[in-house]
Amino acid sequence: MEAAAPLLEVEGLEVEFRTRQGVARVLDGIELSLEPGRTLGIVGESGCGKSITALSIMRLVPVPPGRIGAGAVRLKGEDLLQASEKRMREVRGKDISMIFQEPMTSLNPVYSIGDQIAETVRLHEGLSRRDSLDRAIEMLKAVHIPAAERRVREFPHQMSGGMRQRVMIAMALACQPSVLIADEPTTALDVTVQAQVFDLLKELQEKTGTAIILISHDMGAIAEMADRVMVMYAGRIVEEAATDEILESPRHPYTRGLIACVPHMEEEPPPERGALTEIPGVVPALTDLGSGCSFAPRCDHATDLCRSRAPQPFAVDADHRAACWLYGEAGTA
Amino acid sequence: MLLLAVVVFNFILLSLVPGDIADTLAGESGGASQEVMDDIRRTYGLDRPFHIQLATYVGKVVQGDLGTSYYFNMPVTELILGRVAPTLLLVVTALVLAILIGTLFGVIASRRPNGLFSHFVTVLALVGFAAPVFWTAFLLIVLFVAMLEIMPLSGLVDPTTPRGTFSWYLDVLHHLFLPVLSLSSIYLASYSRLARASMMDVLGSDYIRTARAKGLGETSVTYKHALRNAVIPVITIAGLQFSHIFSGAVVVETVFTWPGLGTLAFESILRGDTPTIMGILFFSAMIVIVVNLLTDLTYRLVDPRIRSARNA
Numbered sequence: 309m310e311a312a313a314p315l316l317e318v319e320g321l322e323v324e325f326r327t328r329q330g331v332a333r334v335l336d337g338i339e340l341s342l343e344p345g346r347t348l349g350i351v352g353e354s355g356c357g358k359s360i361t362a363l364s365i366m367r368l369v370p371v372p373p374g375r376i377g378a379g380a381v382r383l384k385g386e387d388l389l390q391a392s393e394k395r396m397r398e399v400r401g402k403d404i405s406m407i408f409q410e411p412m413t414s415l416n417p418v419y420s421i422g423d424q425i426a427e428t429v430r431l432h433e434g435l436s437r438r439d440s441l442d443r444a445i446e447m448l449k450a451v452h453i454p455a456a457e458r459r460v461r462e463f464p465h466q467m468s469g470g471m472r473q474r475v476m477i478a479m480a481l482a483c484q485p486s487v488l489i490a491d492e493p494t495t496a497l498d499v500t501v502q503a504q505v506f507d508l509l510k511e512l513q514e515k516t517g518t519a520i521i522l523i524s525h526d527m528g529a530i531a532e533m534a535d536r537v538m539v540m541y542a543g544r545i546v547e548e549a550a551t552d553e554i555l556e557s558p559r560h561p562y563t564r565g566l567i568a569c570v571p572h573m574e575e576e577p578p579p580e581r582g583a584l585t586e587i588p589g590v591v592p593a594l595t596d597l598g599s600g601c602s603f604a605p606r607c608d609h610a611t612d613l614c615r616s617r618a619p620q621p622f623a624v625d626a627d628h629r630a631a632c633w634l635y636g637e638a639g640t641a
Numbered sequence: 642m643l644l645l646a647v648v649v650f651n652f653i654l655l656s657l658v659p660g661d662i663a664d665t666l667a668g669e670s671g672g673a674s675q676e677v678m679d680d681i682r683r684t685y686g687l688d689r690p691f692h693i694q695l696a697t698y699v700g701k702v703v704q705g706d707l708g709t710s711y712y713f714n715m716p717v718t719e720l721i722l723g724r725v726a727p728t729l730l731l732v733v734t735a736l737v738l739a740i741l742i743g744t745l746f747g748v749i750a751s752r753r754p755n756g757l758f759s760h761f762v763t764v765l766a767l768v769g770f771a772a773p774v775f776w777t778a779f780l781l782i783v784l785f786v787a788m789l790e791i792m793p794l795s796g797l798v799d800p801t802t803p804r805g806t807f808s809w810y811l812d813v814l815h816h817l818f819l820p821v822l823s824l825s826s827i828y829l830a831s832y833s834r835l836a837r838a839s840m841m842d843v844l845g846s847d848y849i850r851t852a853r854a855k856g857l858g859e860t861s862v863t864y865k866h867a868l869r870n871a872v873i874p875v876i877t878i879a880g881l882q883f884s885h886i887f888s889g890a891v892v893v894e895t896v897f898t899w900p901g902l903g904t905l906a907f908e909s910i911l912r913g914d915t916p917t918i919m920g921i922l923f924f925s926a927m928i929v930i931v932v933n934l935l936t937d938l939t940y941r942l943v944d945p946r947i948r949s950a951r952n953a
Contacts, residue, residue, distance in 0.1 A: 368854060408847060413846060414850070415851065463946070465945070
């Protein structure tokens with residue numbers, strides 16, 4: 309499994325947004341690689357660049373104001389950043405699919421869900437209207453929607469949030485993509501429904517071998533789903549390792565903070581009841597990142613070096629990297 | 642019930658207007674004695690107490706009788722039915738053109754919100770809103786009739802053209818051009834602006850991102866996924882504005898002497914032909930109600946959320 313060739317590789321991805329306050333570098337030096345059938349988790353606070361990473365892979369970043377400045381996104385060796393727009397339309401929905409955070413608004417209210425699923429199939433596989441509707445029913449069954457034959461004619465407003473997210477998953481997987489990007493797929497749902505959606509994603513992944521990029525700010529969700537975890541902060545990757553490794557021995561102060569923030573029910577309640585851990589401070593504005601580590605203003609371990617130079621990702625272990633001066637020396641970067 | 646209220650309200654309003662049919666007739670014939678005036682008033686029932694007059698009128702309206710025109714001395718219902726076709730032709734053509742072209746302009750403008758065409762639409766909307774209909778109409782007359790000499794000045798059709806032939810229809814269209822252009826200009830402006838705003842709103846929504854993520858091209862995204870959602874507010878406004886465009890028709894018809902209800906209304910007001918005025922007002926109220934119904938039906942066709950609100 310470890311030796312499998314990477315399906316999707318991102319190298320040195322840089323994305324900038326032109327804003328009134330100046331140019332914001334929303335992604336800087338993003339690297340990732342994804343093998344078939346595996347799940348990569350991306351965690352971080354709001355605005356750290358998780359969603360933009362996903363949209364960049366799909367090349368759906370709005371241009372302007374956005375601009376992909378540098379880097380490569382290779383799908384089975386083909387650089388998507390160099391591909392034509394026509395080629396990208398073939399890739400979207402067929403090779404790489406995406407589901408979004410807001411199931412309530414991510415489906416078009418004026419078309420039936422069957423039409424919306426069938427549309428993707430017709431577009432990419434050239435099936436007839438009837439065959440594509442049959443596929444839609446099949447997909448609805450695969451995502452465990454009861455009475456699929458009837459439901460296929462219903463409209464989004466007739467379904468609950470959890471149901472709609474199932475429809476989104478059915479739509480995304482209808483053409484058997486090799487990569488599924490799930491951008492906060494359960495954030496808008498109840499906790500019980502969240503668990504159902506995750507179970508469904510795992511089940512479908514086992515059946516189809518689709519690789520998943522799961523974007524979330526919820527460490528618990530990531531811990532349950534992902535094989536590897538990438539932690540992002542202010543547009544950079546601050547730490548990356550296997551999920552177990554990161555949960556057991558997080559190295560970057562930010563990752564440690566994130567994990568400490570997850571409340572644990574089974575543990576002894578802390579002496580001062582009701583107190584939840586938090587990371588002090590807020591994410592800095594991306595338009596005025598200094599030359600130092602962007603986490604330095606919120607970090608307990610920050611030194612003068614941290615404030616003057618941004619750290620490169622240092623190898624902590626064979627398979628564990630952290631972008632923090634605690635694990636490398638100025639001379640090695 | 643609503644219609645009844647309209648009838649009563651119109652009746653009260655018009656009875657507040659000083660002068661009556663006797664004054665008008667006397668004025669036209671250059672003077673009359675008090676006896677003749679009283680006689681005329683008696684003939685038309687104007688000597689009876691106000692509430693009796695009102696009750697009589699309402700009773701007749703309920704039976705479909707809108708009274709008799711003082712001026713034409715013929716039933717108002719007949720008079721209106723004879724004039725309704727040209728007006729509907731004018732109003733419906735203008736409205737449909739304004740909606741279709743306006744929406745198209747709005748959609749094209751929304752694709753490039755900062756492009757040249759988008760600015761053109763904004764300016765067009767501003768000018769269209771600001772320019773009064775009669776002024777637009779006269780400008781068009783100056784341009785097309787006086788300078789280019791390619792359009793007829795007035796009327797529905799050239800009286801020498803044999804009625805019912807193909808060239809007759811063609812001639813009607815030729816005569817229709819300028820009135821429709823003047824009447825639709827104002828609405829074209831507002832629909833293009835509305836459609837542009839609505840499209841831009843819809844294009845930023847989550848399901849448009851979903852459509853792009855499915856691999857759909859921009860044409861499909863714009864015309865299939867966005868337009869059907871963006872057109873909902875346009876339908877709302879179009880339904881509401883239908884009564885507006887009716888009053889706009891009075892001005893345009895008068896300028897182009899278009900033989901429709903608008904001209905009739907205008908002339909009847911000058912003639913003090915109260916039954917005709919009330920008849921036209923009643924008739925337009927009816928049209929507005931019918932149009933509102935049609936708007937609701939169109940809604941159900943476009944938006945499934947409204948369809949199931951009833952069935953659920």
